[in-house]
Amino acid sequence: MQAYKKIEVIIPKLESKRLIALLQRNGIKGYSYWGGIRGSGDRGLQDGEGLSEAFVNAYFVVACSEEDFNRIKEKLRVFLSDAGGVCMISDVDWLIH
Amino acid sequence: MQAYKKIEVIIPKLESKRLIALLQRNGIKGYSYWGGIRGSGDRGLQDGEGLSEAFVNAYFVVACSEEDFNRIKEKLRVFLSDAGGVCMISDVDWLIH
Amino acid sequence: MQAYKKIEVIIPKLESKRLIALLQRNGIKGYSYWGGIRGSGDRGLQDGEGLSEAFVNAYFVVACSEEDFNRIKEKLRVFLSDAGGVCMISDVDWLIH
Amino acid sequence: MSLDILVNNLFNPTILFFFLGLFAVWIRSDLAIPSQVSKFLSYYLLFCIGLKGGAELSHSGLSAHIFIVLAIAVGMAVMVPLYSFFILRRRFNLFDSAAIAATYGSISAVTFITAINFLQDNAVPFGGYMVAAMALMEAPAIIVGLVLANLYKQNEKQPGPEAEEGPPSIRMVVQEAIANGSVVLIMGSFVIGILSSEKSVATLAPFTQDIFKGMLAFFLLDMGLLAGRRLSALRQTSGFAIRFAVLVPLANAAVVISLAYLLHIDKGDALLLTVLCASASYIAVPAAMRISLPKANAGLYVPMSLALTFPFNIVLGIPLYYFILNQILS
Amino acid sequence: MSLDILVNNLFNPTILFFFLGLFAVWIRSDLAIPSQVSKFLSYYLLFCIGLKGGAELSHSGLSAHIFIVLAIAVGMAVMVPLYSFFILRRRFNLFDSAAIAATYGSISAVTFITAINFLQDNAVPFGGYMVAAMALMEAPAIIVGLVLANLYKQNEKQPGPEAEEGPPSIRMVVQEAIANGSVVLIMGSFVIGILSSEKSVATLAPFTQDIFKGMLAFFLLDMGLLAGRRLSALRQTSGFAIRFAVLVPLANAAVVISLAYLLHIDKGDALLLTVLCASASYIAVPAAMRISLPKANAGLYVPMSLALTFPFNIVLGIPLYYFILNQILS
Amino acid sequence: MSLDILVNNLFNPTILFFFLGLFAVWIRSDLAIPSQVSKFLSYYLLFCIGLKGGAELSHSGLSAHIFIVLAIAVGMAVMVPLYSFFILRRRFNLFDSAAIAATYGSISAVTFITAINFLQDNAVPFGGYMVAAMALMEAPAIIVGLVLANLYKQNEKQPGPEAEEGPPSIRMVVQEAIANGSVVLIMGSFVIGILSSEKSVATLAPFTQDIFKGMLAFFLLDMGLLAGRRLSALRQTSGFAIRFAVLVPLANAAVVISLAYLLHIDKGDALLLTVLCASASYIAVPAAMRISLPKANAGLYVPMSLALTFPFNIVLGIPLYYFILNQILS
């Protein structure tokens, strides 16, 4: 097992493309995400309703080395301050196979 | 970055409304959740099948201060002992933006 | 509250049945999972498209005792080396109810 | 003639698609109607049946006869869970008994729709107001079940000062049952059917009538898949549960058929009323029970109604009830 | 005669299903059309309307008249957000003003489709090219809104060297608005309608025409549910927003009706053009604004267009505009 | 006359909707048919085709001719992956070769359905039993592919005592392929079509026939979107893969057309058989390969079949094969 940083990001679903581009530009090759996230935060209620995906979030999980994390940390911050949302960092062990 | 508690709750989807009400009553403004969770636990298999949502769970993620957590901890416990489900607590860092 | 290991596994959705069977064979009774996970890793992009579920992942969350984890650790490794995917381990507190 | 009805019903493509669903589960096929589509199909059926019922009622008008039928409907919805509860208590715990009682007191909209399809195939007329009977029967059994569970409940740990985190009140559960999507949709469509002009309802017919049978066949395929998946849960069940799932519907049907005979109810209406009382809920009631009686075993009452009573009714029950009604009502 | 049109429209089942949706929300029913089905229904409607419009255009051919109508359409799509912006700035902040302006400059496809349904019910002909008018009106208002927001924006923290993480460029947003699914589908179907032989389009009619009204009724039920859920967000809103949501569409309608009178536009086309200008977007524009003006309050501009302007138009606006057009155009 | 067929096929709205899907991807539109709807559409098509095939077979009865066609079908499903494998091994690794071989030995139900639509447009009759031919061809190629991969596999690390965590057995994979949802649904509907009375199948016609073409057009739009999204994956691919994706289907078609000529197979049946052999799977086989040969590159075999062979067949292949068959069969 190996120590990794786990980054969890919750952002408006419509911003997903831009976040993926950000990750790719910065050499992060492994990530997962899914849509249909409802919730509430500073920008009000996201109830998942409507035809436009304007009120629904996406959830991203990225496991990466501490190094990778330090490289993108600042860029993530800039991105989030524009797009809104939440970013949580924690430590995980990666089961190598 | 700032230290937060991350609360993860898995409950029957039909109980979501009640959990959200509990959070709101207790001044927790930030939370996320999504449905379509299948799984197994003390109350048997939840296979996600059927028209009634009786066999499917929801997943809640709440990042909050330790203080907030301590305030709702006991209420969560009462709620869960009635509704069933699982609650996991861990430490995360919040990337402030 | 009680200390638990939280196991998170991201694998091709089509492998879900086999992972559930593995968990059950090894006496793990509590687990949750959901589909619709897109992402990228060593085996390329999983864009969630298509009628066959060949390009979509599933997300598993298992909270178990350290003991349980040690028992299945090696088996998980063998499974993942065949099926592909990611496994993250972390510590959580379980809110007992 | 009896056998004729049965065989015709069996070789009806809609019923055959139900069996295809069962078969697919049996051979472990991954055939599965996506959940959102399945919900849409069920809404579609309610939409059509409600609209048609309303349009027909606005055509035929009200009569004393209608109120008799509605009274029987509500009466049965109260009586069935009561007597079921006391039968069930001999074998099951309080929570399971109350939940199963509510399940069998309430109704299955899909069984009702299948019976309507059966009547149409056999060119038997029926009253549009039967839709209202169906809607009226949805909730009472839930109330009875919950009241029984609360009356007999003892030694339950009382919620302390955190009462608002505790279980929801009966009032809340009943209110949710009454406002449940299926009831609102069928009753709403029913009222719209009454309010709309005949001409405008007619312009909807290609959607509500022409493709109806195909949508029903597709939906019954899905029900077959669901029932098949729930069947395995019955293996651990006592023979008592299985007998209950067949005999209680038959008993309920016998009561309604007798009443129909005594009160000269029309053949079509009588069949639908019989089917409503003989059917058991597997959508609205489980959703209500999951919240209000979480300690009841959903792995018991859902398979009983969905994997036993439902197929029994659509395959054997409907033609059987019809055969009898046909004999005794001139 | 005026009242007739209004009452007929009100007791149209499609409109009644919209009210059923509102009602279901009001009684807190859990009735909800699954999101994927709702997307399919909206795509279905665009598919049919586009195809039909194309087929009709290939039938009737082009004319100078068509270009006048298209010019009015685009002109209004640019003017409406401009003047709306300056009205809105008196009460709202920059971002909300720009977003609401874009919302009201753009159009609502569902309102348009409901108007087409209205014309068909009243046997009034209209030109297939109106579909193109609709598609042309989707994007300009977004551009105007964003340009206004950028012109007046001050004191905004400039993105530093990490510019690529910053907000997306106007160009990107506009490009996405033009390529948005609804526009591509209706324009694509329109072109396919033009290219296909009359015979082959006719073989699609059971899908595109016969069941159309039923699908629309179902979809309006969903719109009622959506509008109902958004209504509550209006409680915190100022009366100014509410007045804006009714009066600006009326003003826009008045402008178009005058132009129609002056330029002798046919009754059917004039109604559709009026409805386009009087309607406000709640699908494409919110999606664009959510990304490009994230600081604008989506809890304000979406409820305004969806929960006020949309019902106003389909219930009162369409019959009203038609009544007036009917009087002034011979 | 050849060109006529081609042009008619090209300007068929169903085919045009496929191009609309490609176009939407090209301009980066967010147009996307929701996944559950797309699954429903594919099930709907199988449901209709199966039912129709069964009803027709129960009409026409069995004949020796039928068994010849079925034998060719199964024979080709075994031979194609065999010879493809050895061609592929010259350029690709073991796993990719086996997966591509299985892909091309198996069939594409959507291509088959598009060919049926083509025959109906041209009023050419065909046998209902062709549905059975299709179902029979689904699995053999998967077996052949997996057997080849296992025969030639060397140096593979043998799973130790934890064997049950290792890769699934061939038997399991094949069993899953046979019980896969599409096969079960089309064969089930086929059998139901045989068992049901002509009258009762006829009552389903508004659903299974009238709206069929519209649903197909919608589904081909989705296929266009899918194919378009997969197209980009081909940029990194060798020219060898691209040539394979066009030439092998042509070779397979040539073989079947020759057999049809020698054995006097009817025009309609011959076209369908040709299309089956010339088509490649992109639903069932990828699902099987993803599990049983996870080391094969799904980014290679899916785009080859979906983004090259599929469009080639529906746009050029079908009219071409038909033109030739039309010339050589009286």
Ligand SMILES: Nc1ncnc2c1ncn2[C@@H]1O[C@H](COP(=O)(O)O)[C@@H](O)[C@H]1O
């Ligand atoms: N404290 C939190 N815990 C969990 N999720 C949150 C929290 N705050 C915000 N979110 C999620 O992030 C989304 C965007 O947050 P915001 O930009 O603050 O509105 C919300 O809609 C929630 O889904």
Ligand SMILES: Nc1ncnc2c1ncn2[C@@H]1O[C@H](COP(=O)(O)O)[C@@H](O)[C@H]1O
């Ligand atoms: N140990 C566990 N790890 C992960 N999920 C669990 C665990 N136990 C229960 N769950 C989830 O919580 C739901 C409710 O649990 P229960 O009330 O124990 O049946 C289950 O259906 C699972 O989805």
Ligand SMILES: Nc1ncnc2c1ncn2[C@@H]1O[C@H](COP(=O)(O)O)[C@@H](O)[C@H]1O
């Ligand atoms: N570093 C990572 N962080 C998060 N998810 C990952 C990571 N690596 C892989 N994944 C997920 O695991 C799936 C399978 O990974 P792989 O077998 O490496 O292609 C990917 O499609 C992603 O969804």
Ligand code: NA
């Ligand atoms: Na009943």
Ligand code: NA
């Ligand atoms: Na407008």
Ligand code: NA
């Ligand atoms: Na083939």
